Amino acid sequence: MASSFWKLYNTNITGNISSSLCGSIRNGHHLRGKPPGIAKSLEQKLSEKNYLNPAIYFKVDIGLPPPRLSRSKVLDERLKYLKEQRKNPMLEKLAGTKQLIVNMEDVDKEWITTAGPLQIKGIAEHYGVFEHLFGDAYFYPRVPVNISFDTGDGEIPVYFGNVIKPKQASRKPKVSYDSDSNDLWTLILTNPDGHFTENEREYVHWFVANIPGNNIDKGETIVEYLQPFPPKGTGYHRHIFILYKQEKKLDFSFFKREGQCLTLSERTFHTYDFYKNLQEDITPAGLAFFQADWDSSLKKFYHDTLDMKEPVFEYDFLPPYIKKQKWFPKKEPFNLYMDKYRDPKQINKEFLMRKMKNVHPFKAPPPPLPFPNAVFFDGYVPSWLKLEMKKSRLKWGRINDIE
Amino acid sequence: MFVPKLTSQKTTKNLSSYFLEKMLNFRYNTNKLINELRLHRSASTVTPKNEVSPIFTNRNPRNLERMRIAYKPDGYHVEAPGRNYWHKLLLHSSGRYVTASVHHFEGGEILRTSTSDWALKKQLYKTNDTAAYINLGRVFAQRCLQSGLIEMSCYIDAPNPNGKVALFLKAVEDGGVCLKEPTQFKPIRPWDLERPEKPWEVTE
Numbered sequence: 001m002a003s004s005f006w007k008l009y010n011t012n013i014t015g016n017i018s019s020s021l022c023g024s025i026r027n028g029h030h031l032r033g034k035p036p037g038i039a040k041s042l043e044q045k046l047s048e049k050n051y052l053n054p055a056i057y058f059k060v061d062i063g064l065p066p067p068r069l070s071r072s073k074v075l076d077e078r079l080k081y082l083k084e085q086r087k088n089p090m091l092e093k094l095a096g097t098k099q100l101i102v103n104m105e106d107v108d109k110e111w112i113t114t115a116g117p118l119q120i121k122g123i124a125e126h127y128g129v130f131e132h133l134f135g136d137a138y139f140y141p142r143v144p145v146n147i148s149f150d151t152g153d154g155e156i157p158v159y160f161g162n163v164i165k166p167k168q169a170s171r172k173p174k175v176s177y178d179s180d181s182n183d184l185w186t187l188i189l190t191n192p193d194g195h196f197t198e199n200e201r202e203y204v205h206w207f208v209a210n211i212p213g214n215n216i217d218k219g220e221t222i223v224e225y226l227q228p229f230p231p232k233g234t235g236y237h238r239h240i241f242i243l244y245k246q247e248k249k250l251d252f253s254f255f256k257r258e259g260q261c262l263t264l265s266e267r268t269f270h271t272y273d274f275y276k277n278l279q280e281d282i283t284p285a286g287l288a289f290f291q292a293d294w295d296s297s298l299k300k301f302y303h304d305t306l307d308m309k310e311p312v313f314e315y316d317f318l319p320p321y322i323k324k325q326k327w328f329p330k331k332e333p334f335n336l337y338m339d340k341y342r343d344p345k346q347i348n349k350e351f352l353m354r355k356m357k358n359v360h361p362f363k364a365p366p367p368p369l370p371f372p373n374a375v376f377f378d379g380y381v382p383s384w385l386k387l388e389m390k391k392s393r394l395k396w397g398r399i400n401d402i403e
Numbered sequence: 404m405f406v407p408k409l410t411s412q413k414t415t416k417n418l419s420s421y422f423l424e425k426m427l428n429f430r431y432n433t434n435k436l437i438n439e440l441r442l443h444r445s446a447s448t449v450t451p452k453n454e455v456s457p458i459f460t461n462r463n464p465r466n467l468e469r470m471r472i473a474y475k476p477d478g479y480h481v482e483a484p485g486r487n488y489w490h491k492l493l494l495h496s497s498g499r500y501v502t503a504s505v506h507h508f509e510g511g512e513i514l515r516t517s518t519s520d521w522a523l524k525k526q527l528y529k530t531n532d533t534a535a536y537i538n539l540g541r542v543f544a545q546r547c548l549q550s551g552l553i554e555m556s557c558y559i560d561a562p563n564p565n566g567k568v569a570l571f572l573k574a575v576e577d578g579g580v581c582l583k584e585p586t587q588f589k590p591i592r593p594w595d596l597e598r599p600e601k602p603w604e605v606t607e
Binding site for chain 2: 078081082085086088091092094095098099100101102103104106107108109110111114115119122123125126127128132159160161162163192193194196197199231233234235236237238262263264265290291295296306307308311313315316317318320336339340344347396397398400401
């Protein structure tokens with residue numbers, strides 16, 4: 001009876017008034033949008049949003065072709081090998097007692113020629129190596145390159161993303177790879193993350209061209225080796241070695257830099273343009289990269305070698321989201337609410353003034369109290385101010401900005 | 404949402420007035436102030452040899468994750484844990500082989516080691532016994548270290564403390580991979596209770 005009366009009443013008044021009257025009525029739980037089985041999930045929505053048309057966004061393989069091996073032959077060999085292996089009683093015993101330990105060096109040697117190129121390409125993609133060096137091109141590193149830095153107390157190899165400190169990479173590394181003595185190679189070390197003025201460019205740290213076979217020392221040094229120098233606060237920079245196979249002897253006089261080349265603008269490099277101009281004559285064949293971040297040895301390097309002030313950076317976080325100020329904010333502590341919309345400089349100034357009131361120019365500051373909040377408040381102090389004072393005494397919150 | 408920018412100074416038209424304003428700032432942001440002093444000084448001397456632009460961008464997609472400030476999904480509070488990671492370790496065993504892989508929360512599978520790989524299979528007696536799990540863990544840990552993945556989340560529960568999975572996890576940890584990721588570092592706001600140390604400012 002009551003509901004029908006309500007309907008009757010509701011239809012009689014205009015929409016404008018009814019909405020204000022109906023504001024207090026709760027209609028219980030109801031679904032917004034489509035029900036779960038039918039509505040798209042977040043994952044579906046994101047994948048639709050990030051969909052790239054493969055007819056437009058595709059990548060090109062610019063590397064060496066894979067080695068031609070007869071699949072059946074390889075399979076036969078492997079099966080034969082495994083059959084022999086299963087007959088080995090020693091191996092069975094070791095496996096049974098959980099003491100079988102594979103030889104890591106042999107595993108690595110086999111891996112680098114079988115699954116290695118595919119895996120290294122995947123990791124390089126994860127580190128954005130191809131994207132930032134070659135744009136829409138990629139390659140499988142068919143020629144394994146062994147690169148290691150010789151520090152005083154041992155060798156540190158470069159794999160595909162391991163961290164090497166600038167101090168450890170201060171001298172030029174040893175490079176070795178398998179090659180015919182007639183082949184010509186180019187080795188370039190670049191850093192796509194560290195350019196000081198143009199962030200789309202790279203710095204070339206080392207450039208050796210026309211290397212006969214695997215003898216790096218006989219190659220033509222186009223740009224001398226320069227150690228990594230990631231500035232403080234900028235994090236980890238990728239340093240990428242790429243080994244190109246040359247079709248013929250090439251003239252790199254355009255890229256030639258005399259001497260140590262310590263003017264960094266002269267070391268500006270763009271692998272994309274470099275490769276684009278020479279793509280008929282060179283093919284990327286090997287890849288190795290490491291990450292380097294700031295260490296304390298760089299201060300000296302900046303001052304003495306590069307002859308410049310050491311740059312220091314700080315990550316620039318997005319400013320916090322603060323909602324629009326209301327005339328009558330409900331359930332908000334008024335002082336904290338107002339502080340969000342005030343000039344932070346003014347707030348800091350007030351804190352500083354309050355602090356300076358008790359600072360004597362000649363006397364030493366009094367020792368900190370063991371129980372700072374066990375001090376009486378003089379006279380009447382409103383509760384919100386008491387709380388603020390207590391927080392300041394405990395060095396909580398905004399007081400930290402001026403201490 | 405984050406800006407992949409590393410700022411040292413803000414370029415302004417009127418440097419001196421901006422500078423004065425900043426001085427009134429009462430160490431509001433000390434680091435920035437120090438950089439501005441530096442800029443001011445370098446501007447007054449002879450032109451520097453190597454110019455440094457005020458905004459520096461590091462393009463390395465893994466940099467912010469390693470610095471602990473990249474976005475990291477939190478997951479959903481009614482769901483079983485398993486989404487809160489940058490890199491995650493997964494272990495999958497089929498009838499014959501075992502596969503360990505690293506997943507990235509955006510990039511999917513990035514590294515995969517299996518006992519079906521010829522390099523590993525060649526030296527094993529069986530491809531899914533305990534010895535295979537242990538050796539898979541050792542090889543996998545080495546690959547991770549070689550590719551710079553020293554920390555990853557792990558949501559694998561070993562059913563038996565001396566079983567295959569537990570021994571695999573132990574081999575991975577012994578190999579030098581930490582199976583726990585640090586939490587995401589959230590920016591410090593003026594109203595925050597404390598001012599925790601920034602992870603990238605800690606040098607050993």
